[in-house]
Amino acid sequence: MFEVESDDRDAERTIKFHFTAQSAFHDLPVKGTDSDDEGSVWWSVTGRPVFDGFDNFCGFRGSGTDLTERRRNAERASRLAMFDSLTGLANRHSLSQKLSQLLTHRDPRQRECAILMLDLDRFKHVNDTFGHPTGDALLVQVARRLEKVVGHLGVVGRLGGDEFKVIIPRACPTDRLQQLAGDIIHAISQPYSVDGKRLVIGVSVGIAQALEHGTCSERLIRSADLALYAAKDAGRGRFRVFSHDLHAAAQERNQLEEELRHAVEHGSLQLHYQPVVDTVSEQISGFEALLRWKHPTQGWISPEKFIPVAEDAGLIVAIGEWAIRRACTDLARWPESVRCAVNVSPLQFSDPSLPDMIARSVAKAGIKPSRLELEITESVFIDNGEDTDATFAALKKVGVRLALDDFGTGYSSLGYLKNAPFDKIKIDQGFVRGATLPGSRNGAIIAAISSLADALGMDTTAEGVETLDELDLIRRHGCSHIQGYIYSKPLSPEDADARLEQGLAIEPTGPRMSREPRRSMLRKVVMQHADDFYTATVRNMSSQGALVEGLWNVPEGTRFRIALSERLAVDAEVRWCEENRVGVRFDERLQRDHRGQFELAFPANDPVSRDETQHTRRTA
Numbered sequence: 001m002f003e004v005e006s007d008d009r010d011a012e013r014t015i016k017f018h019f020t021a022q023s024a025f026h027d028l029p030v031k032g033t034d035s036d037d038e039g040s041v042w043w044s045v046t047g048r049p050v051f052d053g054f055d056n057f058c059g060f061r062g063s064g065t066d067l068t069e070r071r072r073n074a075e076r077a078s079r080l081a082m083f084d085s086l087t088g089l090a091n092r093h094s095l096s097q098k099l100s101q102l103l104t105h106r107d108p109r110q111r112e113c114a115i116l117m118l119d120l121d122r123f124k125h126v127n128d129t130f131g132h133p134t135g136d137a138l139l140v141q142v143a144r145r146l147e148k149v150v151g152h153l154g155v156v157g158r159l160g161g162d163e164f165k166v167i168i169p170r171a172c173p174t175d176r177l178q179q180l181a182g183d184i185i186h187a188i189s190q191p192y193s194v195d196g197k198r199l200v201i202g203v204s205v206g207i208a209q210a211l212e213h214g215t216c217s218e219r220l221i222r223s224a225d226l227a228l229y230a231a232k233d234a235g236r237g238r239f240r241v242f243s244h245d246l247h248a249a250a251q252e253r254n255q256l257e258e259e260l261r262h263a264v265e266h267g268s269l270q271l272h273y274q275p276v277v278d279t280v281s282e283q284i285s286g287f288e289a290l291l292r293w294k295h296p297t298q299g300w301i302s303p304e305k306f307i308p309v310a311e312d313a314g315l316i317v318a319i320g321e322w323a324i325r326r327a328c329t330d331l332a333r334w335p336e337s338v339r340c341a342v343n344v345s346p347l348q349f350s351d352p353s354l355p356d357m358i359a360r361s362v363a364k365a366g367i368k369p370s371r372l373e374l375e376i377t378e379s380v381f382i383d384n385g386e387d388t389d390a391t392f393a394a395l396k397k398v399g400v401r402l403a404l405d406d407f408g409t410g411y412s413s414l415g416y417l418k419n420a421p422f423d424k425i426k427i428d429q430g431f432v433r434g435a436t437l438p439g440s441r442n443g444a445i446i447a448a449i450s451s452l453a454d455a456l457g458m459d460t461t462a463e464g465v466e467t468l469d470e471l472d473l474i475r476r477h478g479c480s481h482i483q484g485y486i487y488s489k490p491l492s493p494e495d496a497d498a499r500l501e502q503g504l505a506i507e508p509t510g511p512r513m514s515r516e517p518r519r520s521m522l523r524k525v526v527m528q529h530a531d532d533f534y535t536a537t538v539r540n541m542s543s544q545g546a547l548v549e550g551l552w553n554v555p556e557g558t559r560f561r562i563a564l565s566e567r568l569a570v571d572a573e574v575r576w577c578e579e580n581r582v583g584v585r586f587d588e589r590l591q592r593d594h595r596g597q598f599e600l601a602f603p604a605n606d607p608v609s610r611d612e613t614q615h616t617r618r619t620a
């Protein structure tokens with residue numbers, strides 16, 4: 001017998017109503033419990049009352065259709081509509097539903113919530129290298145780790161691809177959110193094992209809080225996206241809380257991208273060449289080619305600023321190709337013993353047509369391939385892809401030399417050196433810089449790297465040697481080559497030609513002592529934010545930033561133009577603020593001139609920045 005036990009209140013009421021009223025009914029869905037079956041079953045029933053010849057009610061007669069399968073399918077479909085089928089996490093649709101429910105809550109206090117936008121770093125590489133099944137298996141593991149870290153604090157969902165989102169459905173202090181983001185980054189960055197393969201990825205996180213950073217979903221999501229973008233920009237594997245000037249920064253960046261595109265199309269990038277000197281013979285053994293861009297209004301822009309833009313905008317392959325062709329052409333003019341190194345971005349390195357392109361450029365210029373050296377950073381190994389090995393083999397076949405750049409800044413695994421066919425290791429200037437300070441162990445490390453390289457038949461270049469003391473130390477520790485301001489700054493192609501005309505011998509010129517990287521000082525400066533001017537005191541300054549006293553409660557990310565002296569103004573961003581002290585980072589690195597005074601690394605001879613400095617002074 002079929003017992004009516006609907007959980008659909010309306011249907012139940014209706015069928016009971018029809019039973020009592022003895023009236024006909026059509027296609028009523030009812031849930032029943034089948035005594036043989038543990039699960040519930042659904043029927044659609046149609047019936048009409050039956051009366052005997054004396055109009056006595058005898059019961060109902062009718063038919064039913066089993067709805068159970070259809071119901072289950074519908075449930076499955078609605079699950080599918082709400083959950084991501086790969087990871088079982090909430091999907092984009094249900095996340096956005098959840099968020100708009102929160103943000104439109106009747107009680108404004110209940111609208112407070114936060115979102116964390118996550119984007120995996122290097123996932124694409126795993127997918128490209130090992131295939132989609134591996135990528136999928138990895139995403140499932142990422143999902144489990146996220147659920148574990150976030151726990152009851154919030155809802156984790158996947159937006160698609162390698163993008164995830166966490167919704168914290170209540171007010172949560174910023175430092176708690178930052179802690180959560182830190183925990184997420186830590187958990188996701190631990191190695192994974194998929195089909196016996198060891199994989200390492202990272203994650204960047206952008207955080208936005210309602211109502212402060214947006215009161216509607218659209219705005220809040222955009223804020224979190226911008227924060228995520230800034231986190232990636234700062235070097236990936238980081239988190240960033242939204243701040244209002246990110247909107248302005250995003251616009252600025254879009255504009256920079258447009259202008260860079262234009263510069264590439266109109267050939268307005270340049271390559272400058274910094275001499276690399278043989279330690280023993282003190283002769284120029286070659287150059288490193290360094291990109292230069294003179295922006296129409298901003299003057300010289302550092303490659304550290306525009307190369308990440310070029311990478312994001314997909315321009316780096318074209319720029320890199322141009323640099324290689326240009327370097328080959330210039331090499332053809334120079335003496336046979338002179339080499340040239342060109343920096344290769346990891347994105348460019350993973351372009352399968354790179355070896356062919358290089359072979360063509362070398363052949364066209366008619367130079368020996370061994371005169372061209374490619375500088376590659378450790379990041380090309382991070383995923384330890386098989387492609388990397390294949391590219392190395394192809395490049396060696398072309399006959400170019402390979403240098404491991406920036407050694408000592410990243411993972412610095414000596415393992416890379418054993419397996420990859422490098423001809424040279426470039427020791428990062430950070431190592432050199434600290435080496436002459438009392439108590440530094442950098443010297444011992446430099447000595448160890450040099451002797452290891454020597455044993456493996458590789459050269460070593462110490463980068464960024466600025467003082468005679470550093471030069472002495474490098475010579476003592478056995479690096480085979482030296483590059484730095486002590487010999488020469490990067491030269492325009494014309495100046496490089498002129499330098500070579502004088503012969504290969506070169507002499508060091510520069511200060512004897514390395515100064516403390518940060519010096520204590522007191523200097524009054526004028527800081528400009530939009531149309532407002534403030535005076536403040538610089539307590540401490542290095543080439544990259546300063547500690548400024550006299551401004552209260554400045555939000556992180558606030559941008560200032562700081563007039564450091566009569567002839568020097570820099571753009572800077574606030575990184576932190578405590579009471580009346582702020583730490584600012586300069587957009588462009590400063591360097592010291594021969595008297596130890598700071599100057600712009602690319603002295604701006606464009607009138608724009610000078611005008612602005614004067615304006616700042618006048619108004620203040």
Ligand code: C2E
Nearest residue numbers: 290291302303304323343344345464465466483484485486
């Ligand atoms: P990098 O490969 O480490 O290049 C060395 C940087 O150190 C250059 O900065 C150079 O001007 C600077 N330098 C050299 N000697 C000294 C010194 O004695 N003291 C100090 N303080 N700095 C010194 P630059 O030209 O600003 O380039 C920055 C980075 O931009 C390069 O770092 C490289 O990673 C990237 N880059 C430059 N040109 C290219 C390129 O053509 N392609 C790619 N993918 N990246 C490039």
Ligand code: CA
Nearest residue numbers: 288343375405
């Ligand atoms: Ca380099």
Ligand code: CA
Nearest residue numbers: 405406426463
């Ligand atoms: Ca370097």
